Amino acid sequence: MTLGESVTSPRPVSPPKRPTPRRHRAKLLLAPLFGLSLVLHGLLLLAPAPSPQPAPEAEDAIAEDEFVDLLSIGTLNTPATEVALAPAASAPPSLAPASPSPQPIASPVSSTPARADLLPSNSPPSPEPIVAEPAPATAVVANEAVAEIFTRLTRGSGDSDFDSTETSFPAIAYLIPQGIATWSPQEQACFFTQINADTYSTQPSVVSLRYLTRNVQFIEEQDIPRTFPAPQYAVNSVANGYCNHPLFQVFQEGQPYLFISLIGIGVGSPGQKASGLVIIWASDPRVG
16 A cells, blocks of 8 residues: 555445346246247157148039039939949049049930921021912903904904914914024013924913014004003003013003013014014013
C-alpha cells in the first residue's frame, strides 16, 4: 500500500440469487414432458407404413359398371341374352385401378317394321310414290256444236270450201315437204298419241280437227274470227302459244268455251304455210 491511498474496506459479495419457487416448478414439469415427446417421436419413426388403399374413383367406376349391367339385364326380353349376361353380372368386381372396357349390349329384335320417320337421317330416302296424272277434262262441246263450228270455219261445201280432212289427212299432211313427218317426236306427242301416213289418234282432250288447204295467215285473220263472231264470242290469243304453235281461247257469253290450236303445214315461212291444221280442245292443253 502506498502513501496517499486511502484504506477502504472490501465490498461485501452478495450471495447468488435462488430461483423463485414458480420457475422451479415449471422446470420440474417441462423436463419429463420433453423426454416423453422424444420417446413418442422415435416410436412413430420406427412404426411400419400402412398398405395403400384403392382409389375411390376406381371403386365408384366399378359400382357404376355393376349398376349399368343390372339395368341392361332387366330390360332384355330374349332368354338367350339373359343367360349370356348372367355370369358377367355375378362375377366379383375387380379392385384393379384400370378402368373396365365397355361391353356391347344386345338390343331386342322387333317384329314390327321400322317407321319411316324413325329411320336415321343418313339412310337413303324412300322412292316417291307414283301419282297418276289427272284424267283429262271431258269435252264440254256437244257434237252438234262442233259440226256447226266446222261448217262456219270451212264455209260448208260451197265454192270456198278448203276442208281437205277427208281426202288429204293424214297422208298428204304427213308426207308433204315440211309436213308432220318432219316434226320431232315431242312435237307430235303434243297433239297425237300416234300418227303416220295411214292412221292417227289424237290426245284425249282433242274434240276434233280439220285440215284446211288454205294459207294459215288467212285462217287466223279471217276464218277463226268469222267462225266465232262478236259479241256472242270472244277469241283471245294465249301468250307463248302451245308447243311452238299459236293457241287461242274462245269465250262464249263471257264463259270459257274451248281452245283452238292453229298449226302451219307445208312449205312457206312461219305464219305463211300453204295449209293449216285446226285442232279444237275441250280444255287447256297446257295443263292436260
